[in-house]
Every structure is written in structure tokens, then in C-alpha cells.
Amino acid sequence: QTILCLPRSFDYSQKNAVLVPAAALGVGGMLVYWLTSRHKIKTIEMGDGWWGSGERPLKGKEDESIRPFKIETSDKEIEDLHRRLEQARYTPPLEGAAFHYGFNSSYLQKVVAYWRNQFDWRKQVEVLNKYPHFRTTIEGIDIHFIHVKPSYVPHGRAVQPLLMVHGWPGSFYEFYKIIPLLTEPARHSLNEGDVVFEVICPSIPGYGFSEAPHQKGFNTIATARIFHKLMNRLGFKEYYLQGGDWGSRITTNMAQMLPQSVKGLHLNVVFTSKQGLRMMISVMLGAYVPWLVGLTREDVRRMYPFIQKNIYDLLRESGYLHIQATKPDTAGCGLNDSPVGLAAYILEKFSTWTDKSFLHKDDGGLESKYSLDELLTNVMIYWVTSSIVSSMRFYKENISKESLTADARVGVYVPTGIAAFPQELAHTPHTWAKEIFKNLITYSYMPRGGHFAAFEEPKLLAEDIMRFVRKVEQL
């Protein structure tokens, strides 16, 4: 009864005539702010950097020229390599070890025999040079990249710029088979659609023919910024990104840094920042009622038994990551001096990360998916550029107490496509990916393939990239 009395006691004085609209304005204003701020995307700071030797020069503008580049070799280089291959010292494997203790040295001797006697580095250099290479100086270091344009563009079709970033222990060379499928899809009988790309594959600083940073602190965010500057320098305002391994982290950072420049982000590996309790609950329930936590049957097949696949298997496979993230200069020293050691270290990954069951094979199953020429060309890129140590330093710069938490909270709002390959080291289901990638356009369970997707299954990956881009273009 007292409540009903209130409106009557409301005094229509002048004071109230001001208060009521003011309150309404305040509430309305707050509502508007709340509505608009939901669409204001958080981005990562771009920042700046200097990675050359010594102090950054105060005067003078950086040389922004883009210089054509060709890979070269010499008799001296090849003779030195051959000498080292001939003098290699091996340790016989334990009886019945297959690849369980690492790269089997009996099989390694066969690989080295091929490398010494049949592998033709001069011929492979020509293969590498078939695409146009360039170098340009950004933030004090020379950035190497290949830039492949379609040889003809069908009438009225737009050419989409696509930046593809490699990882470790890969290189720009991993993309050599997929590039023609993306620049000339029709010739390779892929669904034509209206999607044609010009592809840019840079080498991460410290890898291959990109100069290694001379200063500490060079992480994926610095790389992302440098690659944005590269695309800008090439005249691109908006572009697509594709990446796996470190390439996935770098392209994701690029999307978080300058979303307005990124038309779409396609990944074949997704790193999730574990979200503690919720993830644990999801994992535990997922084993019994997957549908309740958004897991599909395929997710369950790939993720469980969880402890086995995600903890034991990862522990077994992450020794390299642990030592590279703590003592890269130590770990890489011998590998830069012994090509056989370098090959064992790198090729072990091409075995196990392509198919976990390859551990049981005496030859690591390597030649069932790749040719020795391809594998050795990738190893040679690390060898002739002496980049193994700097490539390993990238792990230390990116895996520290600070960096693990930094960009985990920033979401990704650009249109994203994920290709989930079955033999990838760890599977990230759609529901978990959505937590970070707020604008997930496509998510595909690929029928086969492992970590080195572009290298191993170029056609499958190209098809998925095109499917994704086609959808984005329609939006």
C-alpha cells in the first residue's frame, strides 16, 4: 500500500524536471557505450624494434629497396659438405630400437650415403631459384622472401595476396609444392571458383636466407610487425595469411595487431592457451558426454585417451622444445658443425610429426611421404645459411614466463579458417578454438596428413585454403 502511494507523492518540481531526463541520458549513454565497446576490438601493440648489430643509427632513413636475390653455391661449399659427410662418426643403435631412441643411425647412414653420392645440391639450388627471391632491410636486418605471381590471370578475377609463414624445422621451401596450386589452380585441376593468389613466403628472421637478429628479444610479435611492414612495402593494404607451427603463432599475432589489414587467417595448427579449470572439466566430461561440452566424435577420436595423447605423447616429443627454449646456443652448436647431426635432428621431426606410428619403423617411415631430395634440400637450407642456432633462439625468445601470458588474452576477430590434420601433435577441437578465434568461418577435419601439411598434403591444404577464402569473399 505504501508503494502505491509513492507516485502520488512524486513532486513535479523543477528539480525533478532536470533530474529525470539527466538520469535517462546517463542510462542511455551507458547503454550506447556498452553496445559500441563490445565491437571495439582489442589489439596487440605494434611497437617498434631494431635488430641490427650495435646501436640503431640515429640519422638516415632505412634503405627500403627490394633487391632481387638468387641462391648460390660453390665447389668449396659442396666439397666441405662432402668431407664432413665422409668423416661422420656413428653410434650403432640398440637392438630393436627402431626410432624409439631418436633417429636410428643405421638408417641415417643410408640417408648420408644418398646425400653424399646421389643428392645434387647444384640441381636443387636451381629448383629453389625457380621462384623469384628478394631481400629487403626492415628494422635493421635483411628479410628474405619469395614472391610468386600467377603467370596469367583469368579475365575479371581478382588476385588475392597471400602471405604464408613456415615454422621450425621447416623453411620457405615447404611451400614449393602448394604454390602452383594456389597461383594456378585451374592448371592443377582444383575447383576453379574465383580464387587465385599471389603468394609471398618470407623466411622468419634467423631462418634460412633472412638475416638473424643480433639483439635479444626477437619474438613472434616482432616477426608479425616486420611481416606487416613487408606487405606494406610490397604495396598491399589487405591480404590473407596462412601458417602452421611458428607460422601459426606469427600470423595470429599479425591478425591481432592489424586486423584491418587481414582479410582472412588460415591455420593448420592452433595453439590454445589452456584455460585451467574449464578446460579440465571439458576434458573430463568429454570422455563420456562429448556432445555436452561441444566435442564431436572425431574430436574424441583424436584427443582421447587424453592423458596418453596430450600429456605422455607431448612430454615424449617436447624435449627439443625444452632445451631450445633454455639453451639454444648449446643445443645448436654441434648441429652447425656436423651436417649429419643436423640431418638426424631435423629429419626426426619429419618422421614423428608426420605420423606418430613411424616411431616403430626402423627407417622412421620418412620415404613413405617425402623424397630424400626434398628432405635434404630443407636440411641444406639450414646448413648453408648456418641458421640452426638462430632458429632455435626463437624458442627461447617466445617461451618465457612473460611471453606465455602476454597475448593469450587478446582474441582474434578476423575471419579465420582452421584445417585440422589428424596426425598433428595435439588436436584442438572447434569449441576450444572458438574461444580465441571469435570469427571462425571454416573448421575442417582433414582426412590425412600431419604437421608439415603444405609439404605432405599440398592439394588437401590448398583446397581448404580456397574453400575458406571463397567463403570470406562472399561475406
Place this chain on the structure above:
Amino acid sequence: CSSLAGIMLLEVFLVLGAVIIYFLLYKKKEETLPFKEGWWGKGQKPDTEEDTTIWPFKVETTEEELSDLFRRLDQARFTEPLENSCFHYGTNSVYLRKVVSYWKNQFNWKKQVEVLNKYPQFKTKIQGIDIHFVHVKPPRLPEGQSAKPLLMVHGWPGSFYEFYKIIPLLTDPASHGLSDEHVFEVICPSIPGYGFSEAPHKKDFNSVSAASIFYELMLRLGFNEFYAQGGDWGWLVCTNLAQIAPNHMKGLHLNLASVTNMGFIHLLSILLGRYLPGLFGFQDEDVRRMFPFLEKGLYRILQESGYAHIQATKPDTVGCGLNDSPVGLAAYILEKFSTWTDLEFHNLEDGGLERKFNLDDLLTNIMIYWVSGCIVSSMRFYKENLQKGIGTQKHERLTVQVPTGIASFPNEVMHTPRAWAQKKYTNIVSFHFMPRGGHFAALEEPELLAEDILQFVGKVEKEQLWRKK
């Protein structure tokens, strides 16, 4: 209602009683670790009896070995370190170049081989593989005394050579200003897969296998009772030996005493030990060395255990390049001699290596790995011991009743307080905080270690403690 309560109460008492009786009985049962049979030679084990002869061994070198080494040192390819990185990224290659230059120009391997050969070395075949060991008897014995056999076991990336400075202090204490109340004859074997001991050809050669082989070695040498000393893997092998043959071991001395079987109490003591040290049996020095735990425990372990992680999973991969590049091998091994001697050394451009060691000793140890080509097999020991995880194996749950002496050096990577050690080593006779020194105690602080061993043995012998087990 009350009769029901009465029945329930009776049931509770019965269960309680059963549980108490079970625990009492369970406690009485002291398990020993069984001797591990094995055959580690190539192919099939032959039907014939094993040859038990012991034959003398001398380290040798050839011109070819030396010129091959020099050629590799000459062709070494280095990577410039990042500016101002000291030893934070691992072994600094600028300093490494200096070491390699010394190695090429001043280090004299032929002379070092003579140094190695100054102590008598032998080999004998046990369980199918040749076991190398150094056996040094005292040059003179005081009236009425007999030499006490002392087995000293090295670790990774060390070797029998680490004991070359401490051996004379133990076999001839009087000449070195130490009391000669106890004089030792020292036996330093090489763990199979290390140095001049043959590497096992079969899978599964772990610390218990090594302990079993060394047990057989001591018996073959005619020792019925002996002392054992160890650090790094030597700690584990000697501990296993104490568990296999407690009746033969008079005393166990350790300069590392890790606890791998962590339980709820350990976790609690980590969380609260800084505030309630007394409750967990922590002394002031324990608190000083262990806390803050995140920094001195967890992060330090993560920062320094990359090598163990990769060696425990892919030893053949990581060791491959190191067996082919002496410079790579040196970088890998020297990093440990720097960081494990003093963690602060990673802030120095030269890793502080020559503050506590001389290059001749460091390179001699590395040469042992190089000329024997044993780096890969030495790393496999990590996989065989750790592949199932830490704290999962049977011997990790068993205790040690043999009289134990622990020398706790301050710069050891992780500190184990006595309160934790005594859960495993139930018969700790002496536990001392050493004033200085790190992981490679025998090489770095031989006098300190020798003194601690002597006082420990003194205690054991005086009270004949080995009889009281």
C-alpha cells in the same frame, strides 16, 4: 536404536584394529632390491661360462686420432652470440672459440693420456660387456691397518677422471695433511656406456643394472665389505647398490641426495616450509637454499633440465651431432661445468669456467667422451632411467638402511633438506652443509669432500655401525 549403535561402534573398532595391525606388520617388512640379472652383449648370449679374468688396461692414442681431432677443430663453424647474452642462451661461442684455440695449440692429449695412465686401470667382462675401472691401492699403510675398499661412481657428463684429484687424499691422506686413521683403496669404474666401459647393446640398462654389475665387480675383486661414494648418476647407482647388497656395504656417502618420491608432505612443506620451518624439520640453511621456492626450485629446474628432457626421450638424435663435432661436444659438456658449479656463472661472458677448473682437466674429461665415442650411450642412460617418469620405479619407493653420510654442497642445482633425505635414507650418520662448491664436488673441492668422507667413515668405524642395521 542403542544396540544398533553398539554394533556400529564395534565394527568401527574392528576395522580400526585391523588397519593398525596391518600397518604394524607392513612396517616390519623391509624390502630389498633384487639383484638384476642381465646380458648386455651383442646378439645372443653364448652358452659358455663368462670369462671372469681381470686384465690391465692403458689408455692409448694415435697420430691418426689426433690429426682427425685437429682437422675437426680447424673446420669448426661457430654462430655469433646475441649481444650481451653471456651464458644465458647456453655456451657462449666467443668464449668457446678461445677454448678451441687452447685445445688446438696448447692442450697436449698425449701428455694427458700419461696423466690418465698414472693410476692402474683394468677391464673385466661382466654380464656380457667389458667394464673399465681404476684401482688405486695405498702406497703405504700405517701399522696394523688395512686399506678400506671404497667404490666411487661418477655421473654425467663426468667420468672416472673427476676423481683423480681426490684419490691421493684418500689413499695417502698423511701426505696431504689429513688424518691417516682410515686409508682407502679406491675403485672408480666407468658406468657401462661411459668412457672406456663398453656400452650395453640391449635396451633397458638402468641404474639397477649398473649397481648389479658394480656389485659383481666388487665381489670379483675379492671385497666382501666396502664403502661407496657417489654424486649425479653415481648417487643413484650407489643408492641402488645399498639396496641390493646392504650386508656388504659398510657405509654410503653421497654428495647429491635427490628425493624422487615426492608426496603430499613434500608439497605441504614447500608451501609452508618458509613460514613454519620447524614444523617440517627445516634448518635455517635449508630455508636459505630452498626459498623462494618458485625461483630456486621450480623455475630453476625448468631452466636447467632441458638436456635431461631431450636425453630421456631422444638420446640418439641429440647425441648424433655431438659424436661428430668435438666443438659441439665441448659446448654441450662445458655448459654443465659452468652452470652446475655456480648458477651465477651464466651472467659471465666466459661462464666462470676457469675460476674453479683448469682447461686441461675440462678438456681431458671431454676427450674421454670423444675418443671413446660414448656420448650417445651416455645419454641413453637417461632414457632407461627416466622414461617411465620420475618417482614411478620400485627402487624409488624403497628405503636405504645402510649408514649414510651426506655432504650437501651449496651450489648444487636443487637443495634436498635432511628432513626429506631421511625419509629415504633412514640411517643418516652425518649430514653437513658444505661451505662452498657445486655439483662436481670431487673435481672442484676435493679436500672438502675427502674430509667429509673421512669423518663419515670415522663415525661408522668407531661405532661399528654397519653391524647395527
